[in-house]
Amino acid sequence: MSGIAIRNIRKSFGATRVLHDVSLSIADGEFLTLLGPSGCGKSTLLRILAGLEVQDTGSIEIGGRVVDGIRPKRRDVAMVFQSYALYPHMSVAANIALPLRMRRLSRAQRLPLIGRWLPGSGPVISGIEMEVSRTAEALGIAHLLNRRPGQLSGGQRQRVAVGRAMVRHPAVFLMDEPLSNLDAKLRVQMRAEIKDLHRRLGVTFVYVTHDQAEAMTLSDRVVVMRDGEILQVAPPQEIYADPNDMRVAEFLGSPKINMVDATMREPGLVDLAGSALPVACEIAPGSKFTVGIRPEAFQFAEHPGPGVITGSVRMVEHMGSDLFVYFDPCGLEHPLIARLSAERAPHIVAGQTLHVSVRPDQLLVFNRDGRRVRARDVSRTNPSTPVREWA
Numbered sequence: 411m412s413g414i415a416i417r418n419i420r421k422s423f424g425a426t427r428v429l430h431d432v433s434l435s436i437a438d439g440e441f442l443t444l445l446g447p448s449g450c451g452k453s454t455l456l457r458i459l460a461g462l463e464v465q466d467t468g469s470i471e472i473g474g475r476v477v478d479g480i481r482p483k484r485r486d487v488a489m490v491f492q493s494y495a496l497y498p499h500m501s502v503a504a505n506i507a508l509p510l511r512m513r514r515l516s517r518a519q520r521l522p523l524i525g526r527w528l529p530g531s532g533p534v535i536s537g538i539e540m541e542v543s544r545t546a547e548a549l550g551i552a553h554l555l556n557r558r559p560g561q562l563s564g565g566q567r568q569r570v571a572v573g574r575a576m577v578r579h580p581a582v583f584l585m586d587e588p589l590s591n592l593d594a595k596l597r598v599q600m601r602a603e604i605k606d607l608h609r610r611l612g613v614t615f616v617y618v619t620h621d622q623a624e625a626m627t628l629s630d631r632v633v634v635m636r637d638g639e640i641l642q643v644a645p646p647q648e649i650y651a652d653p654n655d656m657r658v659a660e661f662l663g664s665p666k667i668n669m670v671d672a673t674m675r676e677p678g679l680v681d682l683a684g685s686a687l688p689v690a691c692e693i694a695p696g697s698k699f700t701v702g703i704r705p706e707a708f709q710f711a712e713h714p715g716p717g718v719i720t721g722s723v724r725m726v727e728h729m730g731s732d733l734f735v736y737f738d739p740c741g742l743e744h745p746l747i748a749r750l751s752a753e754r755a756p757h758i759v760a761g762q763t764l765h766v767s768v769r770p771d772q773l774l775v776f777n778r779d780g781r782r783v784r785a786r787d788v789s790r791t792n793p794s795t796p797v798r799e800w801a
């Protein structure tokens with residue numbers, strides 16, 4: 411049992427409040443990712459879990475045990491840092507073996523040269539060596555055991571850092587941007603390896619990143635953070651398709667979601683980018699709000715018409731199977747971006763007129779505070795008004 415309960419954690423550094431009352435439950439064996447822009451407090455929260463930083467208020471439970479005040483070593487967690495934190499003067503084998511030597515050998519038994527010959531140390535050291543080579547084998551770095559970290563590539567160093575965490579058999583792995591020093595290709599490969607490691611070990615992983623692709627591909631659930639607060643916790647697909655907050659919608663997705671000011675014309679019909687579009691939620695006529703439209707929510711339309719947005723094409727980017735089309739509907743200051751299938755919209759060029767439709771359920775409505783307004787929110791607050799079905 412190694413679930414985690416984070417309760418009402420607050421943390422300030424001097425006058426700077428870094429975490430505001432953060433609470434979160436992580437299931438045993440879950441892969442949970444903390445995602446958010448630089449400086450939002452991800453590493454601070456992870457370091458508090460590890461016991462490397464102390465919260466001002468609130469409490470942490472790991473595996474049903476309150477660990478506040480318990481030293482990092484005794485928390486049954488292992489952390490992999492962005493910098494890997496390997497000892498440059500030690501071999502790969504010695505780096506991986508270090509946590510086991512610290513745990514299983516006395517100070518005298520750890521002495522170089524003579525330690526091995528002290529009573530009782532021989533079998534323990536052989537056991538450690540076997541475990542190190544088994545771990546190195548599993549990570550594909552057995553041939554590198556005698557090298558120093560400085561003689562390794564970034565990906566190999568990353569594996570050594572993971573190996574050093576693995577030998578401790580922790581109940582929880584904490585990983586702080588472990589792939590951010592790698593080039594794009596290696597990052598994708600190591601991402602798959604981390605996913606595989608999680609599957610094989612079946613223990614809880616808490617992973618920090620500001621890379622949405624990592625968060626989306628690795629996680630059971632994603633926690634989107636901003637300015638020391640949690641904005642949303644949900645499985646990746648839900649975070650993307652059903653964001654609670656404008657900041658969540660804007661943080662995920664590439665190209666970025668289009669955000670357009672809109673006005674409710676009449677119940678179920680919204681004035682947006684020079685068109686009247688049906689929308690699957692009802693707000694009082696005349697209200698102003700913002701509509702988010704993912705680039706792929708647009709569909710190429712042959713003709714103008716009801717529910718169709720028309721604009722002049724500013725630029726087209728060919729991405730192989732897709733086109734990114736930047737177009738200017740009348741009355742908008744900034745262009746909208748549509749991601750269209752190259753097969754269905756083959757001959758679009760700059761300067762031409764483009765028509766696109768968008769399904770009502772793909773319009774994400776946000777109020778002035780940036781909070782999402784859903785159809786069910788409206789029907790609950792105003793039960794006398796039926797919500798129109800447009801799908």
Ligand SMILES: Nc1ncnc2c1ncn2[C@@H]1O[C@H](COP(=O)(O)OP(=O)(O)OP(=O)(O)O)[C@@H](O)[C@H]1O
Binds near residue numbers: 423426452455
């Ligand atoms: N030891 C410290 N002393 C003072 N301020 C700190 C300390 N550690 C972190 N901070 C501040 O706390 C805020 C959150 O830092 P944190 O490292 O948790 O962010 P992060 O989300 O991990 O960012 P990044 O993606 O850049 O790693 C930042 O404004 C940072 O400057």
Ligand SMILES: [Mg+2]
Binds near residue numbers: 452453454586
């Ligand atoms: Mg960080």
